[in-house]
Amino acid sequence: MNQRFDDTFWKHGTDILNKLAWYTSEGVTEIWVKPGYASYYPGEVPTISVQLQSLALHQGKQQGKQWTLQLQVLKDGADKINFQEVVTIDESREWSNLRRTMPFQVEEGFYTIHVKALSTSGEIVHFNQGFWGFSETLLQEGSPLIANRDYFEKDGKPFPIVGMTYMTSDVARKFLFMPNALVWDQDMAQMKQAGINHIRSGIWTAWRQIMYVDGHPYEEVLRAIDAFVLTAKRHDLDLCFTFFAFTPELWEGKNPYLDPRSLEAQKRFIAAIISRYTKATHLHWDLINEPSMFDPKRIFSGPRSARDSFEIKAFQDWTKEKYGTIRQVQEAWNYSSVELPSFEAITTPEHEDINFDVQDMRNPSKSLVWLDYTLFTMDMHNQWAEELSSTIHSINSDRLITVGQDEALRSQRPTPFFYESVVDYTTNHTWWQLDHLVWDGVFTKTASKPNLVQETGIMYLEQPDGLAKRTEEELRNILERKYAYAFSTGGAGAVQWLWNTNFYMDNVNESNIGALRADGTEKPEADVSYDFGSFMNETKELFVNRKLEEVAVIYPYSNDFSSRKLAFDATTNAVRTLSYELNTHARGFSEYHLEAMLENQAEACDCAKCA
Incomplete structure (x- = not known):
């Protein structure tokens, strides 16, 4: 139980243990309460379903229980109950579903669903859900975020960002497929109270589960995004929504950045989302999280060729435009006319074919091509970003666009000085370089656009015995230091990764990162948001006309x-x-x-x- 036993335990603890033992012995009955959509348009009629299945009957239990469900639906701020019913269900080893169509039409606003489930064995379980009545009125309140030279501005005032990455406390990254708008509402209220004014979220995985067939996204997931966007607005939280991660989805293409088939599918995917929020003033877009070029199977490794015809042809054309003649290329790369007779003979290099160490002379190679290939990848990333941005601008021209990049400066991947020209602000994710946080900020802050430390946190480290190297208090102090350096190097703000610890991740590093523990209690590092949120709110008027370093x-x-x-x-x-x-x-x-x-x-x- 991870608790120190005292007199209270010896007086009451045995009763609690007996109740827990009884509850456990009853086995698992899985119950889910779901609205048909997480958001409805005004005038639509909502539906609610309750899924129930006894897993205990799969484990040899002979007799199932009966459950009485007390359902209520209420509109936020209304006095009357919109719907209530009491229904009895016999549990079964097979999956079952109870569906109800509500006797009312949805209006703008937030609705809550409450279900009290009582079993014939005496168990009592409460389920809470929510859904939205889509509200253009709410979304268009206020004004969009503006990017100035160094800092952001919103509603005519400086807006230093104290932010948080959020993917929900109940199902983590599956939140768009298993939405619970009431959980989001509660989490965002807590974040707002902590002083957070910006959240970053989006789609890190499962793009084909949102749009399996090119051009045909699933409305159920889009409605979940609607609810998420509305909930953030309800709590006055600026929202940066990310579309892709690491490499964009291929769909049926061969190269995620260069195949026209992939690009057009990606643009249709983005358009399906952004076209729903043309009036939302709190929302802007992150094209991709921590991009790598080009091979989806070799991310975070520097430029890695996908070896497809689109990339090879693009590299040939890029080289021809830069050098003009094949003779100039031969001289630049130290190739003979026999080794490289024409532009058509150019192919993309592989990392293992290049000598990256002075001791690699045992395997002679032509390594000068690597510089040009890396420069080529920077240009192709920008070309891709411009393509997607043009789609966004054609639908909504005054919302900010960025690319969320990690500490890629030394890894030969797209970095702010190169992609600045195709975004409205640059970003950095300060993870590993704890001894070089000033360097992290200096070389991601460009001369004319804000730089946001868009992810920061502390990687989990173990001692040889497997225990954590750092205490929670030490983690808090390191995070505070990272926030301070983010602002002191000219940054426009800092965004922590992550609000809720993702305990579903089969990764000891990921499952330890987060401001809240798995049980929902706040770690000491949550204080950093409270402290910086309060301080930045009091001093935000100072975030103008920064004196530049000489x-x-x-x-x-x-x-x-x-x-x-x-x-x-x-x-x-x-x-x-x-x-x-x-x-x-x-x-x-x-x-x-x-x-x-x-x-x-x-x-x-x-x-x-x-x-």
């Missing part, structure tokens, strides 16, 4: 994208020397985008001297 550090991408990477060591040393030793704060710029520095004058630092 020293710049140029990130050497031509080295970092090569097969001999030294840029990480050089730039982390430079930032540490400037910030910690010299108390001189710097801005970051890209070697390939120096025009930004010329437009925002600063004194440059030579990283080679700091390595």
Whole structure:
């Protein structure tokens, strides 16, 4: 029980244990209460179903029980009960479903469903659900989020973000397939009370369960998204909704970023969602979480070719546009005319064919192509993002769009200095670089757009005996430090991953991350949201006209994208020397985008001297 036994236990504990033992001996009866949709349009007639199945009868129990269900449906804020009924069901080893059509038409607003279930054995269980009457009136209140040079603005006031990633406390990432709007309502109310003003959510998996056939999304899931969007608005929470994760869904295509068949399916998928919320003022879009290029089976590994005809042709065309003649390519990549006779002979390189270490000379290879291939992947990511953004803008032109990227700067994956041109603000997910949090912020903050630390948290670490390396208090202190660095490096805010611990994940790291424990109690790290939420709300008027740093550090991408990477060591040393030793704060710029520095004058630092 993980409790210290005291006098209270010895007086009352045996009774509790006896009741728990009896309750357990009754076996499992699975009961679900569900509305037909999580959201209805005004004038529609809602339905409610109750699923019931005895799992105990599968385990040798001889006789089933009878359940009496007391159903009630109420509209939020109304005095009268919209529907009530008492019904009796005999439990069975087989799945059964009781369905009721409500005797009323839905109006705008929130409805709750309450079911009290009593068994002939004496068990009493309460089930609570909810659904929405879609409300355009609610969604169009206020004004959209605006991205200025450094910070956000909403309703004419600075809006420093103290945010949270949220995927619901009951079913985690399955929330759009098993919606419970009442649970969302309760969770979001708690987050709002904690000082959180922004939530990030969306679709991290199961895209084909939302749109199995290209162009034909399932209305049941779209209605769940409706309910989620409405619930966030009800609690005045800004919402960033993410469409894809790691690589976009292929549907029947061959390359997730370049095959026209995949792209068109992705655009139809996005359009099916965003077209429902053209008037929602609290909602904006994240195209993809932590993108990798191109192979869906090799994410987080740097550029990895899908080896399909679309990618190879695109790389050939990109190379031809950059160099003009095959002779120029041969000289740049150190190929002979026999090894590379024409542009048509160009193919995409594989990581294992490149010498990434000075000791790899035992297997001679042509490694200079890797820099160009990595630059090519940056351009293709931007091309993909522009394609999807054009669809969004054609439906709703004044909502922000971003890409949610992790600490990809040293991993040769899309990074803010490259994708800044195709988004409204940049992001960073500060996970692993605990010793380089200033570096994390400096080299993801561009000159002209806000940078949001869109995910942050603390990875779980174990001692050799398998116990946690850090206490909950230590985790809280590290998280507070991460929030402070997010703002101090010019960031527009910080968003924690995650509100509810996802105890369903078969992963000891993921199942330990979260502000709330599995039982719903708040960890000490939840205090970071309370503290920063209160502080930022009191000081938000200061988040304008940030004084820019007078020293710049140029990130050497031509080295970092090569097969001999030294840029990480050089730039982390430079930032540490400037910030910690010299108390001189710097801005970051890209070697390939120096025009930004010329437009925002600063004194440059030579990283080679700091390595």
